[in-house]
Amino acid sequence: MEQPTLKFDEKGLIPAIVQDYYTKQVLTLAYMNRESLEISIRERKTCFFSRSRQELWRKGETSGNRQHIASIYADCDGDALVVEVVKDGPACHTGSESCFFQPLYISEEITPFSYDGLYELIRGRKTEPKEGSYTTYLFEKGLDKILKKVGEECTEVIIGGAKRDKEETVYEIADLAYHVMVLMVEAGIGMKDVTAELARRHVVDHKVKQERMK
Numbered sequence: 001m002e003q004p005t006l007k008f009d010e011k012g013l014i015p016a017i018v019q020d021y022y023t024k025q026v027l028t029l030a031y032m033n034r035e036s037l038e039i040s041i042r043e044r045k046t047c048f049f050s051r052s053r054q055e056l057w058r059k060g061e062t063s064g065n066r067q068h069i070a071s072i073y074a075d076c077d078g079d080a081l082v083v084e085v086v087k088d089g090p091a092c093h094t095g096s097e098s099c100f101f102q103p104l105y106i107s108e109e110i111t112p113f114s115y116d117g118l119y120e121l122i123r124g125r126k127t128e129p130k131e132g133s134y135t136t137y138l139f140e141k142g143l144d145k146i147l148k149k150v151g152e153e154c155t156e157v158i159i160g161g162a163k164r165d166k167e168e169t170v171y172e173i174a175d176l177a178y179h180v181m182v183l184m185v186e187a188g189i190g191m192k193d194v195t196a197e198l199a200r201r202h203v204v205d206h207k208v209k210q211e212r213m214k
Helices: 034-043 115-127 134-141 143-162 166-187 191-203 206-213
Strands: 014-020 026-032 047-050 055-058 067-074 081-087
Touching: 026 034, 026 047, 026 081, 034 047, 034 055, 034 067, 115 134, 115 166, 115 191, 134 143, 134 166, 143 166
Parallel strands: 014 081
Antiparallel strands: 014 026, 047 055, 067 081
16 A cells, blocks of 8 residues: 655644544544654554643553554545544543534534434433423333334335335334334443444455354
C-alpha cells in the first residue's frame, strides 16, 4: 500500500480526528508530530503531542483509558488524519465518552438518529419506568413477552419480504430492530457486544463458521 505524503504545519504538527471504530462517534481532536505518529503506529495505541505541555503523551497513560488503533487515514490533501480506535474508556478528561458534548446548534428540521441513542432511550425506560410507555410495558411483562414480540416481528419481516413490498418490509424491519434492542437491554447485551461480534466475523473462515452453526 502506497503511503500518502503528509503535510505537517510550521510547528511540525498535524491534526488527528479520533473516531470510535464501532459507533463512528467523533471522540476528540488532538495533534500528532512525526514521532508521536510513528509511536502510534508502532504501539497500535494513540500517542499525541501536547501543544500546552510541549511533550508527547500516550492516551490513557495515567487514566487507563487507552485507545487501540484500528486504522489511520489521511485526507485528500494529506494535512489531517482520521484515527479509528477501540477505546478502553471515556475519551474526555471530564469522563464523557466524547469531548464533543456541548450543543451549539441543533436543527429542528432534521431529527438526528443513532442506534446508540435509541438503545440508551430504551434502557432508560427500564431503569426509570414511565407510565404509559410501551417500552416500559414490555419490560414489566418480562422476557417471555419480549421474546414473543421478537418472534412476531420476525414473521412480519418475512411476510413483507416475500411480497417484495419495500415500504412494508422497511417498516417491519424497523419494528424488529426496536424489539431486538428491547431484548438486548433485558439480556444485558450492549451495542458494542454486537458490533464487536460482527467485526470478528470478518476474520473468521466461512467453513469454521458453518461448523460452529451446526
